[in-house]
Amino acid sequence: MLEGSFLSHLVELRVRMIRILAVLMLGFLPCAFYARELYTLLAQPLLEKLPQGGQMIATDVATPFFVPMQVAMMMAFVITLPHTLYQIWAFVAPGLYSHEKRLALPLVFGSSLLFFCGMSFAYFAALPLVFEFITYFAPEGVAVMTDISKYLSFVLSMFIAFGVTFEVPVFVIILVRTGIITIEKLKEIRPYVIVGAFIIAAIFTPPDVVSQFMLAVPLCLLYELGIFIAALMIKKQQQVDATDITPAKQDASAQKDVPEKTD
Template sequence: MSTDETFISHLVELRARLIRACGGILLGFVPCAFYARELYSLLAQPLLDKLPEGGQMIATEVITPFFVPMKVAMMVAFVITLPHTLYQIWAFVAPGLYSHEKRLVLPLVLASSILFLCGMAFAYFAALPLVFEFITHFAPEGVAVMTDIGRYLDFLLTMFIAFGITFEVPILVIVLVRMDIVSIEKLKEIRAYVLVGAFVIGAIFTPPDVISQFMLAVPLYLLYESGILVAVVLGKSDIRERSAVSRSIDEKDA
């Protein structure tokens, strides 16, 4: 098979995988759309719980009450069909990987998806209640906190993405070490810079309050340390595996 034919076959395979991934998301969207209002109410609960009695959210545009819940339904559909989407990605790239790469990539893909969901859960259950408690507490006297539902969703997505990516730090550390881009010793040396960088990132991607910055920066640094620890454990495992293979070869030669 020529190079052009190989390239075209890869494009055809990529198109098929993308269609299957998008089809899975659309199938997940159908049942979510029926419960779009309930899903939005669930996501809005961290703010609604902190509003004064009788407090509510508002819609400032005509089509917002319809489109915002639909956006939530699509987001939920993407999350619940994420394993299927990741499988399509894995099925596309797996034929071009070596056996040892396959053993590494699949666990990393699964771990990264789980960690991203954990980051979203941490934002929803831990960070958002504290942020909204802080914001509503400092509202001036006589000011009614009535957030637009579209703006709230945009803020929520920003927080989910920020915390989801933050929880991917261990995966990034492990990949950098396994690919010999950065050594474990170097990662340990730059701990102080990572700590400062974590607070800078927290200041950029969270509201301008100290609590939310700490809620992002502290887990980011702790996850960095956990990534180093896992990388060290995997490195020792590789050494033991190589030693076992070497002994097996020596025994056969003997």
């Protein structure tokens, strides 16, 4: 019986994975057709800051083909992410309790939205300032040109760094709701979190003050947002528990006040 249940789960997992890959490939086809335009859009923050006559270069023979295809695949993944999350949810949901479903579903979609917000913040706010800072300090006579594959790696690392940073409220909520840490303890360790935010920013960003502040400050603010939301959720849960307990207490007191029959 156990073996049959395990095999059925494997079959369902296989079906879900095939659906995810099939939709991903369907999304990749139109993105591949516009791969060059997508890479130009991705490179726009640097291209706008390059001095007159500056340009990007390709040092390998196949780089002009493979790098835009990688950007197209990345865009297809972003476009089809809602479908991917639905397939993951459909596979996991039958094994969850009702209260776990109520918590998990908002966290899944909320974390996805926050990750996209982090990527958008990196693209529209952080990258232009970083490239302006870098090109400004380029020595006289030095042509600022970068390889397109190295630029893609740099941008992806920035997207991941800022995307994960914007997940801080989700991490805080999970820690509080699972009872691993309390709101009071989170407030108590606030100074250490601020120091840690700047250390993390120094590790995962280029060695310039601008990008470090652009990562560390949102991290601290999102940490405070996570504490605020977690406190609201706990307060709401306490109100619900109090509402559920009150009728039971009233019934118990009513039964206690009923006089006993005497013969």
